[in-house]
């Protein structure tokens with residue numbers, strides 16, 4: 289991680305000072321921590337936007353009778369953790385969402401979970417809270433019991449104030465939470481005229497499982513297991529980010545061999561998910577050939593996972609301090625052979641897909657996300673990169689083993705479903721090369737570092753490029769090796785709002801393919 | 816178009832068949848499922864999958880049942896879009912409290928006779944999430960469950976076995 293202060297932080301600190309926004313710099317593992325007075329909270333965001341800082345994440349923490357409110361910003365691969373402290377007696381804070389639309393839902397989550405009142409927030413309706421707990425109680429307050437006081441049956445959230453549309457011929461289509469396919473639950477409210485989508489409003493939070501609350505008091509191993517289930521398709525990404533944060537807090541360096549194996553795991557996860565998505569995108573426009581081919585390739589890929597790593601989806605392969613499974617020479621040979629085979633298959637299938645005019649007709653120009661919108665919402669991963677957002681943690685803030693290899697990050701500005709489809713293919717190609725490089729770098733050695741109990745109160749941020757994009761995870765340890773705070777920021781939290789924009793003026797029947805091309809995680813969003 | 820047909824032809828049929836002795840467990844399972852289906856359900860069952868709070872990994876493996884290797888439809892097991900068309904509910908996840916009513920309503924909308932299969936450790940016993948202010952835990956805490964298929968997530972083969980358990984029950 290980048291401990292050295294890059295140029296922009298020095299200049300920015302000066303600028304903050306001259307505008308009267310005093311910054312206290314605190315040393316924590318891995319990231320710069322800047323603490324400011326709460327009345328400067330919004331002003332900081334305004335200055336940050338002027339300097340082109342990207343809003344990354346926001347979360348809070350309850351410590352005795354005070355609340356730590358955190359926001360994370362990034363520029364040129366350097367992350368800054370911003371903090372202010374508000375007193376329990378007055379939980380007011382000027383909103384940053386007025387400056388950064390990306391912060392909007394995150395602040396609503398903090399409002400629901402902590403009771404922080406973000407003054408001036410453009411949309412302070414509840415977000416994560418439905419009916420599982422009452423309005424004036426806040427699950428992430430330390431005195432809120434894990435079990436809560438739920439009713440025998442939690443009522444549906446019937447009175448959520450959705451945006452209404454009026455006018456001749458305008459009608460509403462409510463969809464979900466239970467969807468027609470085998471997918472996660474969430475609610476979509478469309479306003480349409482004829483087939484055209486005028487407005488889409490997402491209502492998520494259905495799979496809120498209290499992850500942040502049940503993380504408290506866990507041991508590092510147990511937290512890693514939970515992190516691996518924040519969003520099951522990104523189990524490696526989340527588990528790695530959480531372990532990275534815990535390891536930094538504990539001052540542990542993982543062995544080089546463990547880092548390389550983590551890299552192989554992460555790239556294998558990326559390939560598996562992209563293969564699945566490419567098939568599913570084609571399936572949503574009824575092109576079964578591609579769906580069958582891609583699901584076949586995905587299955588072969590997962591079978592190799594099972595053979596080599598003992599788990600098809602790679603759960604619990606990463607643990608604090610390293611990894612659980614070593615790679616034998618024969619496993620490496622199998623992985624390499626698989627890559628050769630996959631490349632050959634893809635070079636057969638992709639031209640057939642590319643030349644298909646009906647596919648072209650459905651995917652090109654559909655679900656266009658302009659680069660400016662993507663920038664405003666901080667859109668991440670392949671969705672962002674298909675809309676000109678040239679961001680990748682692996683390259684911008686390289687962590688082992690990515691600091692040992694050279695690779696390309698594909699970026700496009702076409703921004704439509706087709707672009708998000710082809711972006712996945714490009715990323716698969718990069719991932720395959722990375723796996724080969726990691727295998728070539730493997731030298732014999734340990735795969736697990738000895739754990740040591742981190743000092744009470746130590747905190748850290750872990751950042752990795754998951755298959756959906758940047759994952760940022762905050763960890764604070766309490767006494768006796770126990771977790772005091774865990775906040776995983778899945779890329780979906782920033783990508784979901786982009787869906788509301790990119791479907792506008794598309795036809796309702798194209799919604800599934802637009803949605804699939806983004807493929808946000810509901811579970812990672814709802815926590 | 817020619818490329819497409821060429822790929823289809825050269826790929827051939829990957830569906831794992833009885834004659835391939837290597838992975839024959841799959842086929843035995845499938846055949847047994849089919850026998851039970853024939854007896855109890857006149858040859859086929861319709862499944863409605865409900866994610867009641869899962870991490871989505873269980874869904875990924877349920878999806879795999881439809882890939883060309885398993886092709887579960889050939890045994891008369893198919894997934895439907897509405898609970899009203901379903902014989903079986905395949906429920907994943909601990910039941911989040913925010914999904915409790917939706918699950919209850921889906922259950923009520925499913926015509927009798929109906930069976931409920933709880934898929935994955937979360938659905939079977941609460942898994943990593945357990946019972947909390949936000950989670951009801953196991954599916955059986957909310958609706959009656961006929962069969963639980965453990966695993967985190969269960970593999971496609973385990974899912975096939977579990978469905979077989981349902982037929983035998």
Ligand code: SF4
Nearest residue numbers: 869870935936937967
């Ligand atoms: S059983 Fe495992 S894979 Fe399935 S929902 Fe629970 S945590 Fe996810």
